[in-house]
Amino acid sequence: MNEIVVAARALEKAFAAGKLEVRALRGVDLEVRTGEFLALVGPSGSGKTTLLNLVGALDRPTGGELTVLGRRVGELSRRERAELRLRSIGFVFQAYNLVPVLTALENVEFVLELQGAGADRRNRARQVLDELGLGDLAHRRPSELSGGQQQRVAVARAVAARPKLVLADEPTANLDGENAEVLMHLMRDLRDRHGMTFVFSTHDPRVVAHAVRVVTLVDGRVARDEAKPEEAPHPIVPGIGKPPAPTGG
Amino acid sequence: MAALSSRYALRSVGRNARRTLLSVAGIGVGCFLALFMESLNRGRDELFARVGAESGSGHVRVVPRGWRERRDPRLRLADWRADRAAASALPGAKAVAPRARAQVLLAMGTHVVPVELVGVDAAVEPRAFRFVRNVVKGRYLVPGEQGAVVVGKVVAERLESDVGDDILVSAVGKGGDIQSGMLRLVGVVSTGSEEIDASIAQVAMEEVERLTGLPGAGEVTVVLEDWRTADAARDLLARRVAAGDAVMTWGEINPEFRGHLQQDAAISRFVSGIILLIVFLGVASAQLAAVLERRREFAVLAALGMSTGRMVRLVLGEALALGLAGGALGLAACLPVLWRFSRAGLDFRRWMGSSYSFQGVIVEPILYGDLGAWVIPYAAAVALGATVVASLYPAWFAARTDPAVALRVAQ
Numbered sequence: 001m002n003e004i005v006v007a008a009r010a011l012e013k014a015f016a017a018g019k020l021e022v023r024a025l026r027g028v029d030l031e032v033r034t035g036e037f038l039a040l041v042g043p044s045g046s047g048k049t050t051l052l053n054l055v056g057a058l059d060r061p062t063g064g065e066l067t068v069l070g071r072r073v074g075e076l077s078r079r080e081r082a083e084l085r086l087r088s089i090g091f092v093f094q095a096y097n098l099v100p101v102l103t104a105l106e107n108v109e110f111v112l113e114l115q116g117a118g119a120d121r122r123n124r125a126r127q128v129l130d131e132l133g134l135g136d137l138a139h140r141r142p143s144e145l146s147g148g149q150q151q152r153v154a155v156a157r158a159v160a161a162r163p164k165l166v167l168a169d170e171p172t173a174n175l176d177g178e179n180a181e182v183l184m185h186l187m188r189d190l191r192d193r194h195g196m197t198f199v200f201s202t203h204d205p206r207v208v209a210h211a212v213r214v215v216t217l218v219d220g221r222v223a224r225d226e227a228k229p230e231e232a233p234h235p236i237v238p239g240i241g242k243p244p245a246p247t248g249g
Numbered sequence: 250m251a252a253l254s255s256r257y258a259l260r261s262v263g264r265n266a267r268r269t270l271l272s273v274a275g276i277g278v279g280c281f282l283a284l285f286m287e288s289l290n291r292g293r294d295e296l297f298a299r300v301g302a303e304s305g306s307g308h309v310r311v312v313p314r315g316w317r318e319r320r321d322p323r324l325r326l327a328d329w330r331a332d333r334a335a336a337s338a339l340p341g342a343k344a345v346a347p348r349a350r351a352q353v354l355l356a357m358g359t360h361v362v363p364v365e366l367v368g369v370d371a372a373v374e375p376r377a378f379r380f381v382r383n384v385v386k387g388r389y390l391v392p393g394e395q396g397a398v399v400v401g402k403v404v405a406e407r408l409e410s411d412v413g414d415d416i417l418v419s420a421v422g423k424g425g426d427i428q429s430g431m432l433r434l435v436g437v438v439s440t441g442s443e444e445i446d447a448s449i450a451q452v453a454m455e456e457v458e459r460l461t462g463l464p465g466a467g468e469v470t471v472v473l474e475d476w477r478t479a480d481a482a483r484d485l486l487a488r489r490v491a492a493g494d495a496v497m498t499w500g501e502i503n504p505e506f507r508g509h510l511q512q513d514a515a516i517s518r519f520v521s522g523i524i525l526l527i528v529f530l531g532v533a534s535a536q537l538a539a540v541l542e543r544r545r546e547f548a549v550l551a552a553l554g555m556s557t558g559r560m561v562r563l564v565l566g567e568a569l570a571l572g573l574a575g576g577a578l579g580l581a582a583c584l585p586v587l588w589r590f591s592r593a594g595l596d597f598r599r600w601m602g603s604s605y606s607f608q609g610v611i612v613e614p615i616l617y618g619d620l621g622a623w624v625i626p627y628a629a630a631v632a633l634g635a636t637v638v639a640s641l642y643p644a645w646f647a648a649r650t651d652p653a654v655a656l657r658v659a660q
Binding site for chain 1: 254555
């Protein structure tokens, strides 16, 4: 757990809003190492999503330095950033954002196809869904799934290619307490078993409770960075332990 | 495109059924109109090439050296028999007619009519110039018949002559002297065109040789089975004719007529282009609306690492599906119409009379559409081409989606 996955130095991001300039990040210093389970917290407008977008190479900083998985994001072309995201970063969005015309299985398989995975990609996608307890829902489209189920499929999609870094922007914002709990357990479990690094933003104190490290942003700066003692993982995945009964989201 | 991406594209087409149906209908209508216009263009080209050939010019013609520049009817072929043999050996040659021409005066009583007297081989001429078969009085020439003439209805009226009358013919001889002879009127033909009927006067080729003192034929006219092979026939025949003789196509013989046809075709194709442009804009608008509607989805795909090229291919794949459906619809709707159009034709006789002449060519105003294997690749090219080109901008727009901005706006 020593390798540096994300390194931000005096990171800045400003947006033009008409004639005004909005400085969303004002010199963020942050280091994230392999296997961390890190929560970004802070009030609305504090820069959480902006920071996640930069770390996810969706955007480029306007100042400072940002290195993700050894690549300097500010120097990467659009194509190189897309390649970095495809190969090494998984995303979980607040609104699930599954492709509506594809089934759960196809949504997961699609990422593997984008990566150029071979003929076994369907089996790999099915394995991931099984791992997250979604095997029975593989052939349902997003509209036939509850919010909680959709978000679990979104997590399956994010981790299917075994990325080193998984970013989740308010992943539980649209879930009820029970589904939020299930999701956090799943993410913790994946991190524990596969060594992935999870960085997620949240407002939800119940979600924060699962984090091993909590970084608080205020006005585009890191106001607090605290590590928490790691609890024993909760066994929730079929085959490992009994999950809470999935409920509608 | 990989299998899952193809499925994705296909299912995306079905998302908004109403828009998809409207797009497919629009492409179908455009395809229908484009096919119809093209059938009309091809039919018109065929009609004019056919009537041009049947009006005497043939599809290809062997002419003497210098004729192309001077158009002098006194010029004669170097070896017309060799040229006729070479022309007869051409693949697809339907009729091979040697002719000799002379400017003459026909006179009867006090009436004098200047015409171009054409010496022909009566055995083959009616196959090369079908309107001389329209004999309204008397008969056509008999092969080998001397001292006989067939004239157009207007010529006969101007001479106030009738079948059985003797007509004086006078021509300038080889040495510049006036040569005269008597011809018996054996038949009067009517083409339906006053202009043409005022110019027809045919005799045996030997009569023209005797009058002018110029031996042989001044041209060998060839009518082909398929007018589209005229260029190839010209090239082939040019290598086989007697030294010094040249070969021209019907368009080269009658450049004004060909120019008019080309102008006509250009106007038709311009109209087709306008139709396609309208379809094109409709498809582009619908595709752009579809892309804008799915901006968030494209942002997510970009966030997942989908490359620009792949996203373009995804949108173009959807366009291809629309184009295929629209092309199939347009083709299915148009085929019965083209079938009818190619058999019964569009009959303009009610408005234009039974025939009219243009640039010396008699035209029957019945336009038959062309129906052939070309309709399938043409429909595919129109539907797929227009749809894919119309989708290039929406595809580029989708591929340029900035995931960070699009997701921020969506949230």
